[in-house]
Amino acid sequence: MLIFLICLSCVCVVALVWMTLAWRRLKQTAAMDRGSRRRGIEGAFVQAGPYRMFYRVARCHAHAPRRLPVVLVHGLVVSSRYMEPLAYALKRDFDVFAPDLPGFGESPLARRRDALSLAQLADALHLWLNACGVKRAMFVGNSFGCQVLADFAVRYPQAVDRLVLQAPTPDPRARSLPRQAWRDWINGLRERPHTPAKAGRIDYAKAGLWRAFATMRMLVREPVDERLPRIAAPALVVVGTRDPVAPLGWGAEAARKLQHGRLMTIEGGTHTLNYAAPNAFAFAITPFLKAGAVGV
Template sequence: MGTKATPRRAPRRPESSLAERWTTVDGINLFYRESPVPPDAPAMMHLHGFGLSGRYLLPTAERLADEFHTLVPDLPGFGRSGKAGDALDVPDLAHAAARFLDDRGIEKATLVGNSMGCPVILEFAHHYPERIDRAVLVSPAGGLYNQPLRRAVGQLTRDGSREPPRMMKVAVPDYFRFGVPSTFKMFRSLTQYPTLERLLQLRIPTLVVIGDRDPLMPGASRVQEVAAATDNHVLLVKIEGAAHAINFSHSGELAHLIRLFMADKPIVDDPGSPGHARLYEIHRGTHLPPADDRGIGR
């Protein structure tokens, strides 16, 4: 009798229409997704949040991939990427992001971050101001509002009930992979990070996007107060109905908003998405192109 053939394992289905690739940065295997490079397209890198990978950023990143050289890495210690000898903190992740761009031969990029990705962007801009074109800070997290840990856990729990159910299928495996020891060290680094100080140092056009159902963010009035203190280079936009993971839950609205910001156009709702979440600006710095009447709600 012949031996029974071993069934072949079906190849893993790609998670994204972006190409899935590996590289090595500082001796660590780094997983990332990358779009084909349109001619003369500016580079845009998307940076994920606490404990997560770049998977949940893909809905927004894919919508922008035809217009920008789009990169979505899993930072060292997160997602499918390898871990460093010690868990990384916010400055370490910013330096790792810069070295990843070096590896890809990219001198300058617009950085789009969600949650923890926003402090990483601010630290990147602090050390490499000549390498960042614009900053897009979506649901920026960290600082006193998310302390102590039990309060942050409660905020995350409330947020989980406000996100699309399919977000949990993405987030839960990432959190388990990240692990408890890394969680405590990264949380300490994130909540001690001088977010406001770094934001005030920025001198580039900056878009801040918040959701009105995000329990990890202070109220819009406090966010607006901070934005108004940043030497008038910040555009602050609120998306009604959105919680924390806007890049996943409201990718159409966010991608539309990013396109307008990158083109210095007034903020208006997407005419192709009638009846969906409304977005409108609540602060525009005087150093940014002015909005007309169409830019305030609809």
């Protein structure tokens, strides 16, 4: 029995060391890789108020009317890393920007355990726009990114031409961490083999577990449905028919709450259309985005 306990202890220690080293390697993952650059996506830093923010940019080189840029806002704990497939799909028609909000991806916060509030994240997005010289844009958010954009659109309406809210969270009928975790697990099974799990592991390591948990609590405590009726910009709610996190019924309700909202469904789509089905998503929303104002 003693030998068994000693062996079990050794196995646990080895597993803990391995997990620690793997976590550190994930934290050290480079912001960009060769695949990103082959797709015409570049990365840059800008000082946005007190925040040093990283962002990805994919430029449109087509001979077309110069439109307002499209800004992609990432979801819970992740970063612009998992928005790259959508950026690549949209750059045929638009200049596309995708920032890492402060505390996530390559946009660090001064203290490891700091976590910005929803309003602070929206303020940071506005500071980033100003730092990049973008006065007005079209925005696409996924999941928790829709919560950030809803707050942003209410308080900075002059900066918003139109919004695409893809799988907005949380569904009012699942406003608890256990329910969200269960639905997310089901979604991961449905998205295989195109799940963003690998990119997610990198971003969770960079954000840290403390900030990840604090942001998860924010997701369930900040009801997006209370902000939707105050959004004046045209808005498109996009929901996949196989999304367990933001199901079709909730998507239809969210669209009705908006002043100028409508619903679009993508057959067979899941929660992270920006990663799991970027071409279908981009094809579906491009007509709505092309109806936006012409840029300068």
